[in-house]
Amino acid sequence: MEKITIRRPDDWHLHLRDGAMLQAVAPETARHFARAIIMPNLVPPVVTGAEAIAYRDRILAALPDGSDFKPLMTLYLTENTDAADLVKAHRDGIITAVKLYPAGATTNSASGVRDMDKVRPVLDAMAEAGVPLCVHGEVVDNDIDIFDREAVFIDRILDPLRRATPGLRVIMEHITTSQGAQYAREGGDTLGATITTHHLVINRNAILAGGIKPHYYCLPVAKREEHRLALRQAATSGDPSYFLGTDSAPHTDPAKLQPCGCAGCFTATNTLSILAEVFEQDGALDKLEAFASLNGPAFYGLPANDATVTLTKGTPVQYPAHIETDDGPVTVFDPMMPLHWNVTT
Numbered sequence: 462m463e464k465i466t467i468r469r470p471d472d473w474h475l476h477l478r479d480g481a482m483l484q485a486v487a488p489e490t491a492r493h494f495a496r497a498i499i500m501p502n503l504v505p506p507v508v509t510g511a512e513a514i515a516y517r518d519r520i521l522a523a524l525p526d527g528s529d530f531k532p533l534m535t536l537y538l539t540e541n542t543d544a545a546d547l548v549k550a551h552r553d554g555i556i557t558a559v560k561l562y563p564a565g566a567t568t569n570s571a572s573g574v575r576d577m578d579k580v581r582p583v584l585d586a587m588a589e590a591g592v593p594l595c596v597h598g599e600v601v602d603n604d605i606d607i608f609d610r611e612a613v614f615i616d617r618i619l620d621p622l623r624r625a626t627p628g629l630r631v632i633m634e635h636i637t638t639s640q641g642a643q644y645a646r647e648g649g650d651t652l653g654a655t656i657t658t659h660h661l662v663i664n665r666n667a668i669l670a671g672g673i674k675p676h677y678y679c680l681p682v683a684k685r686e687e688h689r690l691a692l693r694q695a696a697t698s699g700d701p702s703y704f705l706g707t708d709s710a711p712h713t714d715p716a717k718l719q720p721c722g723c724a725g726c727f728t729a730t731n732t733l734s735i736l737a738e739v740f741e742q743d744g745a746l747d748k749l750e751a752f753a754s755l756n757g758p759a760f761y762g763l764p765a766n767d768a769t770v771t772l773t774k775g776t777p778v779q780y781p782a783h784i785e786t787d788d789g790p791v792t793v794f795d796p797m798m799p800l801h802w803n804v805t806t
């Protein structure tokens with residue numbers, strides 16, 4: 462029997478939502494992961510230190526009894542963010558990072574940033590205080606093709622931002638392109654990038670070929686095959702620039718299956734089995750621990766977890782097609798291949 466034991470993984474980009482959805486999805490992540498960076502794009506967003514404390518407490522209350530899962534909280538950067546409150550929340554250990562959403566780029570981003578000049582002083586204060594910035598890296602201009610939005614963001618927004626605030630630690634969230642992978646690799650030790658599970662598995666054909674498949678629609682949208690291969694190469698390389706951020710983003714089926722459906726793939730339930738399958742396919746099972754359990758904490762300056770998880774290869778992994786919530790069913794990401802690595806401890 463083939464087995465692999467790795468340090469317990471962390472998820473450096475996760476949506477837990479709130480209310481009934483939070484109750485249903487928190488246990489799915491807490492089952493396998495020790496910590497996760499919790500995205501602040503609630504409605505209304507998590508903007509102040511006090512709101513982050515309240516949200517953290519709601520998350521802790523949603524965990525199964527005995528769980529030691531640790532939510533790492535973030536604040537949602539707005540043009541009105543109070544730099545002093547933000548820095549204090551970080552100093553007090555309430556938040557781990559701050560999230561930049563260009564206004565209109567993705568789910569619940571309406572309160573995001575329109576004019577980068579307006580947040581310049583906050584970014585300077587963050588660099589000074591050592592608060593990392595997580596970035597949804599897509600421009601929103603209607604004249605930019607949606608498949609080019611990440612690459613254009615790097616040139617027009619991200620690179621100028623990093624030059625203007627050199628000490629700022631930046632995480633490019635959910636990269637989807639070879640340009641993103643390359644920029645992250647060459648960015649030195651103040652730059653990291655998360656890669657999702659689903660972007661290692663699907664390209665844009667999964668969404669559009671043979672009929673439209675809303676469950677594969679997420680943002681940034683999956684790109685051409687050459688980009689998926691670049692992401693696989695990056696994730697399985699062991700390079701410390703890259704680490705797992707699942708971007709598991711639950712929406713109910715009714716919210717996804719409609720004329721204007723929500724963006725997001727829900728992968729919390731089967732992520733580890735998918736990753737093991739992907740890394741095995743690429744002959745890189747020995748790099749899974751770096752990607753899922755070591756590179757993220759190293760970038761954030763946190764210790765890796767002492768606990769471990771073991772995956773055992775065997776008969777196809779059984780997982781539900783959807784999970785039930787009091788808001789409605791949420792479809793679990795279908796990797797379109799059998800999975801053989803069961804999380805056994």
Ligand SMILES: NC(=O)N[C@@H](CC(=O)O)C(=O)O
Pocket residue numbers: 476502567568569597678679680681708710711724725726
């Ligand atoms: N990734 C997504 O497609 N959706 C995320 C938002 C985000 O991470 O951009 C969500 O909150 O649903």
Ligand SMILES: [Zn+2]
Pocket residue numbers: 567597634635680681
């Ligand atoms: Zn995003």
Ligand SMILES: [Zn+2]
Pocket residue numbers: 474475476500708710
């Ligand atoms: Zn996300």
